[in-house]
Amino acid sequence: xxxxxxxxxxxxxxxxxxxxxxxxxxxxxxxxxxxxxxxxxxxxxxxxxxxxxxxxxxxxxxxxxxxxxxxxxxxxxxxxxxxxxxxxxxxxxxxxxxxxxxxxxxxxxxxxxxxxxxxxxxxxxxxxxxxxxxxxxxxxxxxxxxxxxxxxxxxxxxxxxxxxxxxxxxxxxxxxxxxxxxxxxxxxxxxxxxxxxxxxxxxxxxxxxxxxxxxxxxxxxxxxxxxxxxxxxxxxxxxxxxxxxxxxxxxxxxxxxxxxxxxxxxxxxxxxxxxxxxxxxxxxxxxxxxxxxxxxxxxxxxxxxxxxxxx
Numbered sequence: 097x098x099x100x101x102x103x104x105x106x107x108x109x110x111x112x113x114x115x116x117x118x119x120x121x122x123x124x125x126x127x128x129x130x131x132x133x134x135x136x137x138x139x140x141x142x143x144x145x146x147x148x149x150x151x152x153x154x155x156x157x158x159x160x161x162x163x164x165x166x167x168x169x170x171x172x173x174x175x176x177x178x179x180x181x182x183x184x185x186x187x188x189x190x191x192x193x194x195x196x197x198x199x200x201x202x203x204x205x206x207x208x209x210x211x212x213x214x215x216x217x218x219x220x221x222x223x224x225x226x227x228x229x230x231x232x233x234x235x236x237x238x239x240x241x242x243x244x245x246x247x248x249x250x251x252x253x254x255x256x257x258x259x260x261x262x263x264x265x266x267x268x269x270x271x272x273x274x275x276x277x278x279x280x281x282x283x284x285x286x287x288x289x290x291x292x293x294x295x296x297x298x299x300x301x302x303x304x305x306x307x308x309x310x311x312x313x314x315x316x317x318x319x320x321x322x323x324x325x326x327x328x329x330x331x332x333x334x335x336x337x338x339x340x341x342x343x344x345x346x347x348x349x350x351x352x353x354x355x356x357x358x359x360x361x362x363x364x365x366x367x368x369x370x371x372x373x374x375x376x377x378x379x380x381x382x383x384x385x386x387x388x389x390x391x392x393x394x395x396x397x398x399x400x401x402x403x404x405x406x407x
Contacts, residue, residue, distance in 0.1 A: 127297070143164070146205070151210050151211060153207050155206045158205060159202065159206050160200075162205070162206075166198045166199060169194065170195055170247075173194065174187065174191065179188075184203055185338070197214060204340075216342070219222070222386060233302060235272060237289035238288045239272055239288075241258070241287070241288035241290070241291060241292040241293070242269075242270065242271040242272055242273075243271070245292050246269070246271075250296050251264065251269075251300070253266050253267070253268060254266060255299070255300040256298075256300055256369070257296055257298050257300075258296075258297040259295065259296045260286055260290065260291060260294055262284045262397075264278040264279070272288055274288060274291055279336050297306060297404075299369050302367060302369070303346050303369060304342055304368060305368075305372050306344075306362070306364055306365070306370065307364070307366070307375060307376055307379070308362060309326075309354065309362070309363040309379060309383065310360060310361075310362055310363075311326070311359060311361045312355065312360055312395055313358060313395065314358060314380055314393045314394065314395040315357075315358065317359070317392050318392065319351075319359075321391065322361060322387065322392045325386050325390050325392065326347075326349050326383065327347055327377055328386075329382045329383060330365050330379070331347075333370070333375060333379065335366070335367055335371050335375050336365045336367055337367060337373060340407070344366035345364070345366065346364040347361070347363070348363075348364050348365075348366075349363050349365075358394075358395035359397070363379075363383075365379070
């Protein structure tokens with residue numbers, strides 16, 4: 097890691113003498129003006145002091161009015177957002193951004209009113225902003241990602257999502273990151289830049305979700321009996337939907353893959369989003385209990401070896 101140290105040039109003895117001489121000459125000139133025409137000097141001094149005082153007064157007045165206007169604009173924005181029931185994260189971000197921007201403009205106007213050249217200040221702010229942006233490129237990317245999330249709303253607080261290898265309930269959406277709360281009550285913080293550019297599976301985007309169970313049964317098992325047991329398990333659970341309860345397909349059983357030691361059955365059923373995991377766990381338990389009770393056995397890995405007699 098390299099550290100750039102600020103280099104301060106120490107003035108030499110001759111430079112220090114020159115500065116002292118310049119100050120001495122300026123003092124002598126002022127003293128000479130006072131001696132030669134004290135009335136004119138103090139009149140000019142009074143006029144300049146009055147002029148500067150008026151500028152300070154005007155600057156204070158402008159700042160007071162500007163600060164009042166900024167507060168008024170923030171309150172007006174808050175009322176508009178409240179009327180439209182805008183998400184709190186967007187409200188906080190927009191009001192903060194507007195307040196900071198207007199405050200910077202107000203400060204520049206006040207400084208200009210005092211007679212100070214604001215061009216150099218604006219250039220300094222621009223250079224400083226560029227330097228900060230380059231140093232915090234990752235943060236700027238997350239900032240931009242946060243803005244895109246707030247605009248396009250692929251999810252909102254309270255939604256259950258799966259993204260970047262994690263899944264959980266969206267606890268909070270800030271301008272630079274998103275916090276997920278898992279079923280284990282862990283808080284996962286995801287950077288908004290990577291999150292927005294990746295794949296997001298929002299379970300709350302639709303009211304229904306299809307469950308899928310994969311069950312391996314032994315070769316020679318009665319398929320019709322296995323199918324009936326699986327469908328009976330679904331019918332016994334009131335949380336599982338069919339075409340009479342919602343615009344979804346009825347539960348169904350299909351043959352998946354013929355494996356070396358088993359036949360793979362796939363059970364599909366639709367549930368409400370909030371019932372997804374409770375139904376998944378309960379049906380898995382019932383499959384484990386009821387299939388063997390009805391004579392459908394789970395397979396063990398097996399290998400058939402045939403020996404040919406060689407004379």
